Amino acid sequence: MGSGTVSVSSEPSEAVRYFDLPGPEPTSLQYNVGQGFEKPYFRGQGWWYGARVCVRNQRMMSLDLFELFQRGGPVMWPLLAGSILSVAVSVERVLVFWWQRYPYPRLSQRLQSALQRGGVPAARALLQPLRNPLARVGEVYLEHEEAPDALRQEIVAREASYQLTLLEKRLHWLSVIGSLAPMLGLLGTVWGLVEAFHQIELLGGQVQPGDLAAGIWKALLTTVFGLVVALPSLAVYHFLEQHVGAVQLRMQWLVTSLNQWLGHAPLSPAGGPPPLQAQPSREIMVGTGD
8 A cells, every 4th residue: 555645625625635556447537436435547557546535624613603604594594683682682681780780788778767867758868869679669658658558559569560570671582582592493403404315315315424414414503503592591581580589579678668667567576577488479569557
């Protein structure tokens, strides 16, 4: 066997190593022999063959994102739109939550001090400049502090529900994108596999394993992109949804504390708000002091 040389075949994705092998006179210039593709040529006193023994390189690793996107097919476009929408909603909601942040212990302490110092007017003056949903619920409570208990309960529950709705605005889009993106990716994969096997049928089964592998990895691109879009969307959705649930609990704590400070509800044995359920509902309950 002669020494090996490296050359590039007509397929740009292949790096081919040839080894010189002696053989009989060929009947055609190019043909398939055994498991490899052999190209005959004449040298010296006889015919030789360049037997391909290595037909692979790492070109896929060098494919850029745009080329991978094109190979994924038409399903990649809705996945791209979903990813852009997911990023936009995530950034917008995170900025809103950051802009409205205010530590509950600090708010509770300042509100109690204001009530002790100047009563309801001083407490309302403290809450009005704040942009936090808790401050808005507390302000509505103090605004209707002299109303009947049942009416005040309905008004505060309505305002709390409204504030929670504002916090959850567009969050369901992240959930929808996180659920649909893997399905779209799977659809693209099945579509690609159908096309790959259809090409195999047209060739009459005379295909190399590499041809089948090429069709499969191209088809799987959409599944990969679908998961890349879905996983961050669902992660951000659950993180922000947990934050909304924490705000709801603090609304309950604030209303219960106001009931205690203003004498609308008896103090609990521990001197603080009554215990709350671990998983409260979206309805905000206000004590009546009966």
